[in-house]
Amino acid sequence: MSTTTLLRALRPSTGSTSILRIRQIPRYYSSKITVGGKEYPTDEYTNLPPHIEACVGRNLHLSPNHPISITRRLIERRFPAPVYKAHNTLSPIVSVQQNFDSLGFPLDHPGRSRTDTYYINEKTVMRTHTSAHQADTFAAGESEGFTIAADVYRRDAIDRSHYPVFHQMEGARMWSRSEVPNGDIAAAVRADLEKLPKHDLVVEDSGPIFHEGNPLQKAHSAEECEAIAAHLKRSLEGVVVEVFGQAKKAAIAAGEAKEDDAPLRVRWIEAYFPFTTPSWELEVLWQGEWLELLGCGVVQQSIPDNAGTPDKVGWAFGVGLERVAMLLFGIPDIRLFWSKDERFLTQFAEGRITKFQSFSKYPPCYKDVAFWLPSSSSSAGGQVAFHENDMMETVRGVAGDLAEDVRLTDEFTHPKSGKKSMCFRINYRSLEKTLTNEETNALHEAVRTALKEKYAVELR
Numbered sequence: 001m002s003t004t005t006l007l008r009a010l011r012p013s014t015g016s017t018s019i020l021r022i023r024q025i026p027r028y029y030s031s032k033i034t035v036g037g038k039e040y041p042t043d044e045y046t047n048l049p050p051h052i053e054a055c056v057g058r059n060l061h062l063s064p065n066h067p068i069s070i071t072r073r074l075i076e077r078r079f080p081a082p083v084y085k086a087h088n089t090l091s092p093i094v095s096v097q098q099n100f101d102s103l104g105f106p107l108d109h110p111g112r113s114r115t116d117t118y119y120i121n122e123k124t125v126m127r128t129h130t131s132a133h134q135a136d137t138f139a140a141g142e143s144e145g146f147t148i149a150a151d152v153y154r155r156d157a158i159d160r161s162h163y164p165v166f167h168q169m170e171g172a173r174m175w176s177r178s179e180v181p182n183g184d185i186a187a188a189v190r191a192d193l194e195k196l197p198k199h200d201l202v203v204e205d206s207g208p209i210f211h212e213g214n215p216l217q218k219a220h221s222a223e224e225c226e227a228i229a230a231h232l233k234r235s236l237e238g239v240v241v242e243v244f245g246q247a248k249k250a251a252i253a254a255g256e257a258k259e260d261d262a263p264l265r266v267r268w269i270e271a272y273f274p275f276t277t278p279s280w281e282l283e284v285l286w287q288g289e290w291l292e293l294l295g296c297g298v299v300q301q302s303i304p305d306n307a308g309t310p311d312k313v314g315w316a317f318g319v320g321l322e323r324v325a326m327l328l329f330g331i332p333d334i335r336l337f338w339s340k341d342e343r344f345l346t347q348f349a350e351g352r353i354t355k356f357q358s359f360s361k362y363p364p365c366y367k368d369v370a371f372w373l374p375s376s377s378s379s380a381g382g383q384v385a386f387h388e389n390d391m392m393e394t395v396r397g398v399a400g401d402l403a404e405d406v407r408l409t410d411e412f413t414h415p416k417s418g419k420k421s422m423c424f425r426i427n428y429r430s431l432e433k434t435l436t437n438e439e440t441n442a443l444h445e446a447v448r449t450a451l452k453e454k455y456a457v458e459l460r
């Protein structure tokens, strides 16, 4: 399970004769690891593998002409200075306090577990979301609003829309009780709302602003909450207008859509995040499907309170940039964003939305692996030592971007021995060439060996 509901290889070296490099997975960590050029002590929490560390510093969101950066700039246009300040170079290495505690994550929240999160050590993680920087940014108080675009890290499934490193943009807008005229937050927010551009989007928003299941906070009056929610929703609907308006223009240019096609439709769905209430998700109807775009809500008052700015109230949102970029540019596989292949990189230019032209589709190759877990990991009620994400990590570690998806196809517990069996189907496919049989076999054999060595599974 991911930290929240929001979105969500060896590096193929272009030009070389073989892209097949099978990686060695370290079984132990030495007493220190280097992440982003800095050394950190390790402990029993450490689970950051080298192939994930290798992504630190790639900064796709800052690479001119890269679809992730183009998408970031498109969204930033809706949050201009001086009200909003853009922070785009914050380090991905954060404390557990920043990533979870400061945001009120309960101690038993699944997002905190080592199966979901990359730990450098007990106190230090790779940020799982840009919300990790909310409290510090409120405390610094440099501007009324801000955006934060950054790489985020989560142990997760392998498929064409999930990658363990992806990008988010956080946004927030706060108003200060001590600075608004007469201390009247609701009036100040409504005045700012009036200044936001109107749009002709079709918006479905049926529920009450707040109710028992998506409650108003004690620190806010109903009027304040309503004004903040209205400002939040209008601001984000503006993002959809900006982004999907551009996508539609690109689709018309490519002959895939017509000027008089149906107008854009979005809907607000109630959501839950530990750090906002009330909370929502925004979905957009895109090619017949409702897609979740972002999460947002009224900032939990404990966050600015604990950051030493108790007079501030406002809203925050977080949007996954890959999801938006895949729609905008028609990019079918999330691995492509990490490609260093010129055939990918030369297709895009800053400020322009163009449809991705695939450089032919290479054939897939499916292989199954089945194994018994060691008996300690299937004992009733005991600690389960093997998590599906461990499988994902193992495959990613060995095959890198040559793994397109991995699916659990069968799972059962032997009635007599109580032993648990799992079967996974791995689809190997390169984005850049046809893999030979020998190459795929070698990859698969390396996955089997890694599973045996790392998790003591009994291969079947």
Ligand code: PHE
Pocket (backbone or CB within 6 Å): 004, 005, 006, 007, 128, 129, 130, 131, 170, 273, 276, 295, 296, 297, 316, 317, 318, 319
């Ligand atoms: N951090 C949340 C996520 O990663 C998104 C979010 C940000 C929700 C800010 C509410 C407010 O899913």
